[in-house]
Amino acid sequence: MKFRYLGAGLLASTLLLTACGQGDKSEDTKSESKSDSGSKSDGSGFSNSSKKEDNSSNSSSESKSENHSDSDSEKENSKSSSSENEDTNSPQYLAKVWAAALPAYRDTGRGQFDDMKITHYDVSGNVLNPYNADNSIKFPEGTQMLSGSPTAAGLVTYSNNGDGTINVYNVPSHFHDPRWLESNSFSQSESERIMNNPKVVKLYDGNQSALDAIASKIEEGGHNSQDIVYHNSEESQADRGDSDSSSDDSSSDDSSSSEEVTRENVIDKVEEYEGHNLDTSKYTYKEPEQKGDGSWGFSFDDKEGNLAGSYIVDPDGHVTEYDADGNEV
Structure with a gap:
């Protein structure tokens, strides 16, 4: 009889322990389920939800950057298109x-x-x-x-x-x-x-x-x-004839010497005299002025504003250059 009671007690204890174990497993399962439905950890110390937020932020930044780049590109294309369509003779x-x-x-x-x-x-x-x-x-x-x-x-x-x-x-x-x-x-x-x-x-x-x-x-x-001048071509010279060439040269010389000196060509006369263009990077040239005798003159300063010299162009085109002290060069 005692053995029956002892056996019944052991059976009841076993059933009780089994029920408790199943309860713990159920709680663990619920906890894991909640964790899965929320944020899973990948072992990096950050949850997947944080990563999603970071990815979303990065995507937004990249999108803004791309939009800005596209805007700059559109502006450049617009300028290029405007240049292409512009009247090149205007x-x-x-x-x-x-x-x-x-x-x-x-x-x-x-x-x-x-x-x-x-x-x-x-x-x-x-x-x-x-x-x-x-x-x-x-x-x-x-x-x-x-x-x-x-x-x-x-x-x-x-x-x-x-x-x-x-x-x-x-x-x-x-x-x-x-x-x-x-x-x-x-x-x-x-x-x-x-x-x-x-x-x-x-x-x-x-x-x-x-x-x-x-x-x-x-x-x-x-x-x-x-x-056109065929300066060194014997063939072209022969085609025109020596006499024609001499006549043209003479006519050209007469035309040059008789050309009236004006405000428009006085600088050209000085450049012909100098043998090169006036150096505007080194000197500042004043506006030419006509004198009472019909000649033209203008002075020029260095870049510090100091008088560097002057020119006088006679009515016949003869050029005289003077230094800063007024002495003929």
């Missing part, structure tokens, strides 16, 4: 070309010459060195020129790229180096070097008041006609 466009190639005009648009003029020419097919045409090359189709008057105001030979930039060719305004006329190989190689090595310059689109001032000085000259 005074405003030509003013941008002038200021791009000659930065000295970006402040006021006047440079050093209040009464300058700028003439726009199409020089397609013209010879780069007209004084030795047989040993030079022709400008390709689309080559343009902006020629300042007086000559010291500047000269820009260029072509449009259609993307807001231009090719600027370093064509001399005067061919004072005797090799241009006397050396066939120099004239040919130098012409090719100039045209094969343009400087790519972005159109200037800054100081609008300066651009307006430049645009007001521009006039259209159409296609530029050239006076």
Whole structure:
């Protein structure tokens, strides 16, 4: 009988312990279920929900960055499209070309010459060195020129790229180096070097008041006609005949000596006398003034404002240079 009671007691204890164990497992299962439905840990110390927030933040930043980049790209594309659609013969466009190639005009648009003029020419097919045409090359189709008057105001030979930039060719305004006329190989190689090595310059689109001032000085000259000289070509000389050549030279000399000196060409006379363009990077040249005897004169200062010298151009074109003390040079 005692054994029956003992067996019954053991059975009851076993059942009780089993029930408690199942209860603990149920609680663990519920806890894990809650954890799964919330934030799971991946062992890194951060919950997946934090990672999702970080990823969302990163995505937002990347999206903003991409939008900003797209906006900048759209602005650049808009500028490029505007440049492509702009009338390349309009005074405003030509003013941008002038200021791009000659930065000295970006402040006021006047440079050093209040009464300058700028003439726009199409020089397609013209010879780069007209004084030795047989040993030079022709400008390709689309080559343009902006020629300042007086000559010291500047000269820009260029072509449009259609993307807001231009090719600027370093064509001399005067061919004072005797090799241009006397050396066939120099004239040919130098012409090719100039045209094969343009400087790519972005159109200037800054100081609008300066651009307006430049645009007001521009006039259209159409296609530029050239006076071609076959300086070293025996074949061309024979075609024209020696007598015709001599007659032309004589006529040219007479025309040059009888040319009236004016405000527009007095600088040209001085540059012919000097054999090179006036150095506006080193000196500041005053406006030419006509004297009572018909001659023209102007002085020039160094960049510190000190008088450096002056020129007098007689009515017949004869140039006399004076130093800062007034002594003839």
